[in-house]
Amino acid sequence: MAxxxxxxxxxxxxxxxxxxxxxxxxxxxxASAARSPSDVNVGIVxxxxxxxxxxxxxxxxxxxxxxxxxxxxxxRFIEPGDGSDRESGLRLLAAEGMDLVIGVGFIFTDDLTQLxxxxxxxxxxxxxxxxxxxxxxxxxxxxPNVAALKFREEQGSFLVGALAALESKxxxxxxxxxxxxxxxxxxxxxxxxxxxxxxxxxxxxxxxxGVTPEAFRNxxxxxxxxxxxxxxxxxxxxxxxxxxxxxxxxxxxxxGHLAIGVDADQYAEAPGHVLTSMVKGVDxxxxxxxxxxxxxxxxxxxxxxxxxxxxxxxxxxxxxxxxIPDSVRSRLEALRGEIVAGRIYVxxxx
Amino acid sequence: xxxxxxxAQTLRIAIPYLFAAAGGVVSERxxxxxxxxxxYMLGGAFGAALGSYYGHSAWIGVLSGxxxxxxxxxxxxxxxxxxxxxxxxxxxxxxxxxxGLTRFFLRLAFGSSSNSxxxxxxxxxxxxxxxxALLSNPMIWLGxxxxxxxxxxxxxxxxxLRVRAVGEHPVAARSVGIPVPRVRYSAVxxxxxxxxxxxxxxxxxxxxxxDQMTAGxxxxxxxxxIFGRWDPLRVGLACLLFAAAETLQIxxxxxxxxxxxxxxxxxYVLTIVALAGVVGRAVPPAALGKVAE
Numbered sequence: 263m264a265x266x267x268x269x270x271x272x273x274x275x276x277x278x279x280x281x282x283x284x285x286x287x288x289x290x291x292x293a294s295a296a297r298s299p300s301d302v303n304v305g306i307v308x309x310x311x312x313x314x315x316x317x318x319x320x321x322x323x324x325x326x327x328x329x330x331x332x333x334x335x336x337x338r339f340i341e342p343g344d345g346s347d348r349e350s351g352l353r354l355l356a357a358e359g360m361d362l363v364i365g366v367g368f369i370f371t372d373d374l375t376q377l378x379x380x381x382x383x384x385x386x387x388x389x390x391x392x393x394x395x396x397x398x399x400x401x402x403x404x405x406p407n408v409a410a411l412k413f414r415e416e417q418g419s420f421l422v423g424a425l426a427a428l429e430s431k432x433x434x435x436x437x438x439x440x441x442x443x444x445x446x447x448x449x450x451x452x453x454x455x456x457x458x459x460x461x462x463x464x465x466x467x468x469x470x471x472g473v474t475p476e477a478f479r480n481x482x483x484x485x486x487x488x489x490x491x492x493x494x495x496x497x498x499x500x501x502x503x504x505x506x507x508x509x510x511x512x513x514x515x516x517x518g519h520l521a522i523g524v525d526a527d528q529y530a531e532a533p534g535h536v537l538t539s540m541v542k543g544v545d546x547x548x549x550x551x552x553x554x555x556x557x558x559x560x561x562x563x564x565x566x567x568x569x570x571x572x573x574x575x576x577x578x579x580x581x582x583x584x585x586i587p588d589s590v591r592s593r594l595e596a597l598r599g600e601i602v603a604g605r606i607y608v609x610x611x612x
Numbered sequence: 613x614x615x616x617x618x619x620a621q622t623l624r625i626a627i628p629y630l631f632a633a634a635g636g637v638v639s640e641r642x643x644x645x646x647x648x649x650x651x652y653m654l655g656g657a658f659g660a661a662l663g664s665y666y667g668h669s670a671w672i673g674v675l676s677g678x679x680x681x682x683x684x685x686x687x688x689x690x691x692x693x694x695x696x697x698x699x700x701x702x703x704x705x706x707x708x709x710x711x712g713l714t715r716f717f718l719r720l721a722f723g724s725s726s727n728s729x730x731x732x733x734x735x736x737x738x739x740x741x742x743x744x745a746l747l748s749n750p751m752i753w754l755g756x757x758x759x760x761x762x763x764x765x766x767x768x769x770x771x772x773l774r775v776r777a778v779g780e781h782p783v784a785a786r787s788v789g790i791p792v793p794r795v796r797y798s799a800v801x802x803x804x805x806x807x808x809x810x811x812x813x814x815x816x817x818x819x820x821x822x823d824q825m826t827a828g829x830x831x832x833x834x835x836x837x838i839f840g841r842w843d844p845l846r847v848g849l850a851c852l853l854f855a856a857a858e859t860l861q862i863x864x865x866x867x868x869x870x871x872x873x874x875x876x877x878x879x880y881v882l883t884i885v886a887l888a889g890v891v892g893r894a895v896p897p898a899a900l901g902k903v904a905e
Contacts, residue, residue, distance in 0.1 A: 313724050341725055442873060467866040473876050479726070480827040481818045486625060490862045493617050505727060505822045512818055516745070 656808025681808015
């Protein structure tokens with residue numbers, strides 16, 4: 263007498279389909295039907311590490327929120343998980359018709375290149391976009407709707423290297439890198455060059471946490487690398503290793519030595535133990551590219567942001583002023599002038 | 613002096629392996645594959661960060677870390693014992709679940725899906741890197757005794773005998789009145805607690821939780837479990853060997869004599885050589901991975 267099993271299933275399916283169709287017409291609160299024409303809609307997809315890394319991604323977040331405030335842009339942030347989520351995050355934003363989609367980190371390079379072809383009318387920007395080179399070593403231009411925002415990390419690293427060498431008592435410096443890759447080698451090369459510039463007899467100990475992207479979030483390894491370098495006589499360590507560097511600061515706290523932060527001001531990680539930080543103007547770059555889109559002046563291409571463009575620099579403020587004597591400070595500013603004027607060339611490879 | 617520093621670093625690196633491998637031995641001897649060690653560690657690490665942050669005490673962190681590891685182990689136990697799911701498949705799922713859950717709750721608790729704020733931990737500022745700093749950390753002590761204690765439990769207690777019995781021949785064990793599922797549940801939860809403590813060590817040493825900070829240590833511990841042929845003493849030595857290789861790798865990098873990519877390979881090459889060559893045929897517990905009847 264009772265409905266047969268398959269009949270019940272059919273009824274259930276029918277009900278579900280009806281409910282589904284009804285929900286298609288329900289608009290979530292907060293979602294607006296049409297955008298006002300003056301709006302700039304921006305999507306930002308964060309790198310591994312995500313919000314709260316107190317460096318790279320937070321820089322992009324600051325730039326995005328500033329654009330919301332000052333330019334009236336509407337910014338959506340996506341924090342992806344592993345591997346494939348990254349591409350789908352970008353694709354989602356592009357498919358939603360964003361005016362500008364920003365991928366934060368070199369890891370987005372391939373995805374952005376592909377998506378730019380799939381969505382030729384959307385503007386894309388890649389922070390640290392890794393520009394490909396042809397066999398002769400000449401850069402291959404990214405697709406015309408992609409802005410490759412690159413920083414001359416080697417120039418900022420050069421200055422903190424010089425600072426470290428001037429401050430070092432043991433004449434031994436350390437460097438802890440995340441994933442052994444061309445991007446991180448830029449930091450190492452610039453740092454070494456800066457050390458050698460002011461102190462030819464100084465030595466630099468180098469350690470990398472690994473050869474995969476996981477090397478950017480292994481603070482345990484970072485701490486051991488740093489402890490080992492401090493143990494071998496280094497008294498200042500510069501890190502370019504994402505969350506792995508949190509272990510470097512922990513080692514600095516534990517041993518009472520100094521460390522140098524990266525990408526953003528990392529003084530708060532270990533107050534009193536952070537000599538300075540090599541800062542990348544990720545916030546400025548994000549803000550500027552959003553501004554370009556808003557003013558319809560966006561152009562694809564390669565943007566190199568160095569000391570001259572204030573794309574990189576080092577932190578010198580009330581917190582660490584006590585650690586840096588005026589004579590050292592003026593020496594660094596002289597070096598900065600030399601680099602900007604092109605009289606000092608900073609290498610970006612080993 | 614240099615030798616002492618080398619040993620101290622080896623021990624520090626070995627502690628998470630020792631905890632997790634002790635868990636691996638218990639789980640695998642009871643017949644449950646230890647693929648999930650990585651997930652337990654991550655769960656333990658996150659539990660420790662939560663407990664230490666909200667409880668303002670490293671010891672509360674230890675307790676809640678134990679809870680984190682045990683919780684994931686319970687999920688694994690129920691799936692594998694009660695529902696007889698394939699242990700390899702469910703093991704991989706548990707590891708992915710641990711990554712997702714920790715990230716989700718990290719976001720919920722601290723508003724970031726990558727890092728927690730600074731939490732209480734062991735080890736004072738300016739404690740140095742010497743032996744005294746090492747000995748003042750209670751987690752080091754716990755890690756060192758974990759393997760001997762597990763050895764004692766497995767070979768000297770009735771519970772250990774039952775664990776070995778259900779891992780070798782569950783049908784025979786049941787025929788003599790051993791409650792097979794109950795023993796397996798106990799073993800798997802004990803394994804979750806132990807591996808969780810490995811994650812706790814990492815967090816309390818860093819004073820911070822970082823997304824996926826275990827970075828594959830659970831799998832190295834599993835390799836050590838197999839390399840040591842499921843015998844606690846040998847497994848402990850395997851952990852120390854892997855840690856020594858990593859220390860060597862770190863020290864060699866500083867000297868820059870060999871390209872870093874090559875140095876990076878040392879622990880992995882050692883694992884392959886050890887598993888393929890030195891150990892010979894490793895005979896696992898007979899009922900490992902099999903569904904209990």
